[in-house]
Amino acid sequence: MKRYLKLYVYFLRFSFSKAMEFRVDFTFKIVMDILYYTVNILFFKVLFLHTPLLAGWTEEQMMIFVSSYILVDAISMTVLSSNLWWLPFHINRGDLDYHLIRPVSPLFFLSLREFSASSFMNLLIAIGIFAYSLLSYSQDISAWNVLLLILLLINGTLIYYCCQMLMILPVFWTQSTKGFMDLFYSMGIAMERPDKIFKGWLRIVFTIFLPFALIASFPVRLFIEAFHWPTFFHLTAVSVSLWIIMLYFWRRGLRTYSSASS
Amino acid sequence: MIQVKDLKKNFTSHVKEPGLKGSIKSLFSRETRTKEALKSVNLEIQQGEIIGLIGANGAGKTTLIKILAGIVHPTSGEASVMGFVPWERSNEYRRQMALIMGQKNQVWWDLPALDSFILLKEIYQIPDAQYKYNVEFLAETLMVKDQLKTQVRKLSLGERMKIELMAALLHNPKVIFLDEPTIGLDISAQKAVRVFLRQYQKEFKPITILTSHYMEDIKELCPRIVIIKEGEFVYDGSLKNVQRMMGDEKVLSVTTQEKTFKVNVPRMELAKKTHQIFEENEVLDLNIHDPSIEDIIESIMRSGVTPT
Numbered sequence: 001m002k003r004y005l006k007l008y009v010y011f012l013r014f015s016f017s018k019a020m021e022f023r024v025d026f027t028f029k030i031v032m033d034i035l036y037y038t039v040n041i042l043f044f045k046v047l048f049l050h051t052p053l054l055a056g057w058t059e060e061q062m063m064i065f066v067s068s069y070i071l072v073d074a075i076s077m078t079v080l081s082s083n084l085w086w087l088p089f090h091i092n093r094g095d096l097d098y099h100l101i102r103p104v105s106p107l108f109f110l111s112l113r114e115f116s117a118s119s120f121m122n123l124l125i126a127i128g129i130f131a132y133s134l135l136s137y138s139q140d141i142s143a144w145n146v147l148l149l150i151l152l153l154i155n156g157t158l159i160y161y162c163c164q165m166l167m168i169l170p171v172f173w174t175q176s177t178k179g180f181m182d183l184f185y186s187m188g189i190a191m192e193r194p195d196k197i198f199k200g201w202l203r204i205v206f207t208i209f210l211p212f213a214l215i216a217s218f219p220v221r222l223f224i225e226a227f228h229w230p231t232f233f234h235l236t237a238v239s240v241s242l243w244i245i246m247l248y249f250w251r252r253g254l255r256t257y258s259s260a261s262s
Numbered sequence: 263m264i265q266v267k268d269l270k271k272n273f274t275s276h277v278k279e280p281g282l283k284g285s286i287k288s289l290f291s292r293e294t295r296t297k298e299a300l301k302s303v304n305l306e307i308q309q310g311e312i313i314g315l316i317g318a319n320g321a322g323k324t325t326l327i328k329i330l331a332g333i334v335h336p337t338s339g340e341a342s343v344m345g346f347v348p349w350e351r352s353n354e355y356r357r358q359m360a361l362i363m364g365q366k367n368q369v370w371w372d373l374p375a376l377d378s379f380i381l382l383k384e385i386y387q388i389p390d391a392q393y394k395y396n397v398e399f400l401a402e403t404l405m406v407k408d409q410l411k412t413q414v415r416k417l418s419l420g421e422r423m424k425i426e427l428m429a430a431l432l433h434n435p436k437v438i439f440l441d442e443p444t445i446g447l448d449i450s451a452q453k454a455v456r457v458f459l460r461q462y463q464k465e466f467k468p469i470t471i472l473t474s475h476y477m478e479d480i481k482e483l484c485p486r487i488v489i490i491k492e493g494e495f496v497y498d499g500s501l502k503n504v505q506r507m508m509g510d511e512k513v514l515s516v517t518t519q520e521k522t523f524k525v526n527v528p529r530m531e532l533a534k535k536t537h538q539i540f541e542e543n544e545v546l547d548l549n550i551h552d553p554s555i556e557d558i559i560e561s562i563m564r565s566g567v568t569p570t
Contacts, residue, residue, distance in 0.1 A: 003384065
């Protein structure tokens with residue numbers, strides 16, 4: 001564990017020294033993401049001009065939800081996205097070779113190697129928005145509750161990661177260029193909606209099979225509504241199974257990996 | 263020690279006709295083709311030994327190396343490298359093994375070599391003293407001391423290959439797989455790599471499997487060679503024996519007005535054959551010499567003579 005932390009510190013160091021070289025990229029990314037945040041916040045602000053409650057939430061509660069998924073998005077953008085973007089290319093071109101021979105988890109290496117330093121500012125902004133939405137909340141909140149919310153959002157980031165990986169891993173068999181990433185991007189919007197709006201089979205899909213509703217909506221519901229054990233168990237059970245399934249397909253994928261070569 | 267028994271590897275791929283029409287057709291019905299990359303090979307290599315693996319493109323060299331390095335799972339058969347099953351990929355095995363591929367990079371492109379090395383030190387948990395000694399020793403023998411702090415992408419191909427070698431050997435591996443380490447290098451860089459490898463082998467005595475298309479590499483480094491043809495070993499023995507195998511043959515190199523050609527002739531028929539050539543052609547030049555190792559290996563690869 002300590003060794004992996006140490007390795008991650010090196011990843012950070014390398015990424016920052018690399019990012020300093022590309023300043024245009026830096027500013028461009030900041031502008032893009034601030035735009036994305038503003039649009040998301042405004043969207044709900046406009047809705048609340050017409051109604052006092054949405055999916056059972058007031059405006060300030062909704063802002064906690066919006067800032068929560070913005071935070072999850074910012075974390076995964078900074079920590080994971082450029083790694084996952086390249087993963088299908090690496091698999092297809094046979095670039096996993098050197099990762100497989102090292103005495104260190106190849107999944108760790110391939111998922112976390114590139115820390116996107118140019119998104120780092122955005123992560124700070126997202127943390128700011130998140131903190132602001134909590135501080136301006138009119139009800140009493142305990143420190144424990146805040147801690148739980150943060151932990152569940154980190155878990156949400158892991159769910160987001162697993163869903164994305166499950167769309168990428170078919171590349172091992174199909175040798176396509178992106179796997180089902182387009183499906184992921186079009187479904188991903190489900191994470192930006194309160195889970196209460198999903199009914200019937202759609203609810204089953206988004207809370208169990210592609211559990212986007214568990215990324216931010218469930219954690220926020222546990223935070224602003226009374227703590228509800230069944231919801232918590234549901235969240236834990238799906239998260240753990242998703243992780244196990246992802247690892248299973250990763251291992252199966254490596255078995256079929258044929259390493260395109262010279 | 264490496265032991266390989268009845269190792270087989272099949273690759274299946276889809277056959278697609280060219281063009282859009284072919285693509286559409288392949289959506290509905292797909293023909294799959296199975297290629298036997300390795301057909302039941304056997305091999306035994308002792309600690310400290312270095313062998314040359316020779317074969318044409320696609321003969322199965324790289325497949326064998328990738329299986330032994332644990333990257334690719336075999337279809338069937340057994341292999342044990344120092345007691346480990348390579349494709350189980352235990353950390354203990356991986357800590358003692360190194361793979362260098364002339365066509366793929368392992369050091370980080372955008373970073374100076376030293377940064378990649380520090381990362382490797384952490385990955386392999388190389389003790390400080392050993393790390394310091396190895397960087398010093400390797401940089402010295404490979405003559406790349408001044409290049410360690412330059413971003414790798416700014417280095418020449420030859421310098422980059424030396425950095426790759428350093429990166430792969432920092433943790434003192436006991437088994438080394440070298441897949442075409444001299445590919446694309448100029449003569450002097452090739453020579454430098456060879457000299458280094460020989461010195462390294464002498465000093466650390468690892469098991470080494472080397473593949474190369476340059477016979478110079480093989481001749482200078484490998485007392486024992488394995489020739490692989492279409493997934494099968496057609497020769498496994500000493501390099502010297504290969505030469506002796508065709509010891510009673512001579513080669514005639516002939517140049518006429520129209521063409522240049524070579525004929526292998528048993529020594530006993532030399533006079534007769536030479537005479538015949540002079541009669542049938544307008545000969546400008548004729549040389550009689552022993553077959554070179556290159557010629558012998560090429561003829562084995564072509565005809566697949568299995569020597570006794």
